[in-house]
Amino acid sequence: MYNSILHWNNWSEGLAFLTIQEKTQNKDLESIFSRALNGRVLFKNHKALQSDYVPDHLPFRAQQVTSIAEILAPILHNSRPSNLLIYGKTGTGKTAVTRHVMAKLNETCIDKKVQAMFVYSNVRMAGTEYRTLGDLASNIGLKIPFTGLAVSEVLFRIQNHIKTQGLKTVFVLDEIDYLVHSYSDDILYDLTNSSDKIAPGFMSLIGISNDLQFKEQLGARVQSRLSEEEIVFPPYSAEELRTILNERAALALNQSSYSGAAINLCAALSGSEHGDARRAVDLLRISGEIAEREGSPELTEKHVRMALQKIDQDRVSEALRTLPLHAKIALLASLNACKNDSPNASSGAVYEKYCELAKESGLEPLTTRRVSGLLTELDTLGLITASIVNYGRYGRTKKITPQITILIAEKSFDSDDTIKHLLAKTKN
Numbered sequence: 001m002y003n004s005i006l007h008w009n010n011w012s013e014g015l016a017f018l019t020i021q022e023k024t025q026n027k028d029l030e031s032i033f034s035r036a037l038n039g040r041v042l043f044k045n046h047k048a049l050q051s052d053y054v055p056d057h058l059p060f061r062a063q064q065v066t067s068i069a070e071i072l073a074p075i076l077h078n079s080r081p082s083n084l085l086i087y088g089k090t091g092t093g094k095t096a097v098t099r100h101v102m103a104k105l106n107e108t109c110i111d112k113k114v115q116a117m118f119v120y121s122n123v124r125m126a127g128t129e130y131r132t133l134g135d136l137a138s139n140i141g142l143k144i145p146f147t148g149l150a151v152s153e154v155l156f157r158i159q160n161h162i163k164t165q166g167l168k169t170v171f172v173l174d175e176i177d178y179l180v181h182s183y184s185d186d187i188l189y190d191l192t193n194s195s196d197k198i199a200p201g202f203m204s205l206i207g208i209s210n211d212l213q214f215k216e217q218l219g220a221r222v223q224s225r226l227s228e229e230e231i232v233f234p235p236y237s238a239e240e241l242r243t244i245l246n247e248r249a250a251l252a253l254n255q256s257s258y259s260g261a262a263i264n265l266c267a268a269l270s271g272s273e274h275g276d277a278r279r280a281v282d283l284l285r286i287s288g289e290i291a292e293r294e295g296s297p298e299l300t301e302k303h304v305r306m307a308l309q310k311i312d313q314d315r316v317s318e319a320l321r322t323l324p325l326h327a328k329i330a331l332l333a334s335l336n337a338c339k340n341d342s343p344n345a346s347s348g349a350v351y352e353k354y355c356e357l358a359k360e361s362g363l364e365p366l367t368t369r370r371v372s373g374l375l376t377e378l379d380t381l382g383l384i385t386a387s388i389v390n391y392g393r394y395g396r397t398k399k400i401t402p403q404i405t406i407l408i409a410e411k412s413f414d415s416d417d418t419i420k421h422l423l424a425k426t427k428n
């Protein structure tokens with residue numbers, strides 16, 4: 001019925017046929033649309049607050065920009081730049097700064113007619129070694145089938161292509177720690193050890209890692225080759241985040257549609273953990289979205305607090321959804337052992353409950369030690385707290401206090417049939 005009405009030329013005539021409920025629905029929609037059209041729209045450029053946006057100006061990173069530019073500059077006279085390892089915690093600007101310098105250098109190369117190729121691949125997003133090399137191949141004009149070849153064959157074809165075409169390449173492997181954690185450093189060994197095989201072409205590698213201990217996980221040879229140069233990105237202070245956010249807000253939001261206090265709160269909340277600009281920018285974007293949806297003329301501190309709650313909830317749901325099955329059951333057991341208004345339960349009681357639930361789902365329960373490990377993991381994720389309570393000469397026991405409610409668990413486990421079944425059981 002809807003479709004046929006929408007196709008009528010005479011819209012108002014069509015409306016006469018709508019039921020009262022449909023009319024109300026349409027009124028709601030109309031008011032949403034008219035608010036978007038006429039109301040105060042907060043965003044002037046929503047893209048400028050999205051995570052992959054690279055701003056032209058990156059405050060507090062002049063030194064890192066200069067260093068990367070100096071390291072890569074030899075490519076302008078056809079020399080191979082040194083390999084480079086970039087470290088820093090998440091949200092310290094590693095990706096943005098690297099992409100910014102690459103884009104500028106690429107422009108200069110085009111301008112000066114220097115033949116060079118800059119390839120960027122996020123290893124975690126690519127997911128596998130094969131896909132990472134596939135990214136590299138397709139960006140240097142080499143066709144590789146989506147699957148089916150051995151990784152060594154893909155590598156061989158890439159090297160051969162660089163050699164025969166005499167390509168000068170810079171290859172950025174972002175979140176390189178993921179590659180080494182999931183596979184090994186073999187591929188890095190091959191990539192950093194290929195200069196003879198690809199001459200007169202060359203390849204410089206830039207590895208970016210969120211894990212500060214990453215280097216220690218590399219074999220000695222890869223370590224020394226990959227880190228010919230190193231740059232560290234320190235966390236931002238709350239004050240620095242404030243400047244960064246003010247610049248981003250000016251790009252993304254309409255003037256006078258946000259309060260300075262709201263920006264300060266975003267900066268303070270994101271600076272308190274480890275100076276994470278990603279968290280700060282995300283917080284600002286979500287606050288703006290909430291304010292706009294509300295039809296508010298101004299983004300205020302209230303919206304920032306609401307956004308913070310939403311981000312934290314999303315983070316908890318994501319953590320819950322991606323738990324291994326036995327950890328989910330251990331979490332349910334903790335929630336269940338604390339029933340009847342008791343805020344916590346002994347680890348013994350949680351283990352008992354865990355065994356009961358595991359058997360209920362047809363699983364062989366894990367040992368006490370393994371479950372104790374799972375509880376420690378849940379503690380690290382902030383889903384429970386496990387604290388040792390000392391009873392003096394009566395000994396010590398571990399007390400488990402859930403940090404989420406059954407309701408949140410229910411929502412997050414909605415698509416997990418085994419757990420849904422257990423939840424239904426334990427509720428009775």
Ligand SMILES: Nc1ncnc2c1ncn2[C@@H]1O[C@H](COP(=O)(O)OP(=O)(O)O)[C@@H](O)[C@H]1O
Nearest residue numbers: 051058059090091092093094095096244277278
């Ligand atoms: N100095 C800066 N100025 C402006 N925006 C920044 C700055 N540093 C980081 N950002 C922004 O913060 C977010 C996270 O930065 P990103 O480069 O992805 O961090 P990392 O790669 O270190 O995790 C991005 O939206 C980025 O544009």
Ligand SMILES: [Mg+2]
Nearest residue numbers: 094095096174
């Ligand atoms: Mg990054």
